[in-house]
Amino acid sequence: MADASPDLLVEIDGPVMTVTMNRPEARNAFSPDMLVRAADAWTRLDEDPALRVAILTGAEGCFCSGMDLKALAAGTSDDAAARWSADPDMHWKALLRHSRPSKPIVAAVEGYCVAGGTEILQATEIRVAGETAEFAIAEVQRGLFPLGGSTVRLQRQIGFTNSADLLLTGRRIRAAEAKAIGLIGHVVPKGEAMAKARELADLVAANGPLAVRAVLRSMRETAAMSEADGLAHELTVGEPIIFETQDAKEGPRAFAEKRPPVFTGE
Structure with missing residues (x-):
């Protein structure tokens, strides 16, 4: 069973929810509508007793390139605008910054995982990437600050000097280096991240x-x-x-x- 929107896909297969960022024309960058629907997906994961684990991925060989400033400037649908107005914290919930589901999330990364893509990655528990995936938190290169939680979470996950390297240089790394420093846990051949993520999600779902x-x-x-x-x-x-x-x-x-x-x- 799948629920579709232009920007986000949510599929339920038994106890596993798959959330797919679905803006391949923009390298799956976050749009306002995507964030509203992502916040709803995480609430559903948390509250539905039939769901035990989620997979977060991106459509068409790309994970996420962060916030789409053009889409943000263009505005939102009437429904999303109303939701956002009622809950100004919506985007932080969607990005798993201010709240996280009580159930684990497995990330399946292919292609670009940069800026906000790498930030939401840090809120997942198990992480798989195709060997050609690329990671970066490049906000400083544009004179910006990574507000998705990276200055706090990243050093707790990969150590101070590794996190300082990525955050202060903004440089891009490939999957092998990301695994070596502990940012991800599994590297698989290009195109196989989703299959491996599902394998791991099924193992989690089979447990108590x-x-x-x-x-x-x-x-x-x-x-x-x-x-x-x-x-x-x-x-x-x-x-x-x-x-x-x-x-x-x-x-x-x-x-x-x-x-x-x-x-x-x-």
């Missing part, structure tokens, strides 16, 4: 959904804590929330019975 959400929550909430504080917080997330659930009983039972577990999220 409550356990996945709790692990993700603990990872996020302890990221800036000291080790001692993080370990203490981990216990408050893991023990009382997970070990008394039906899924926690089903997993060991299925293992003992030598069958795949049937997790219900209860």
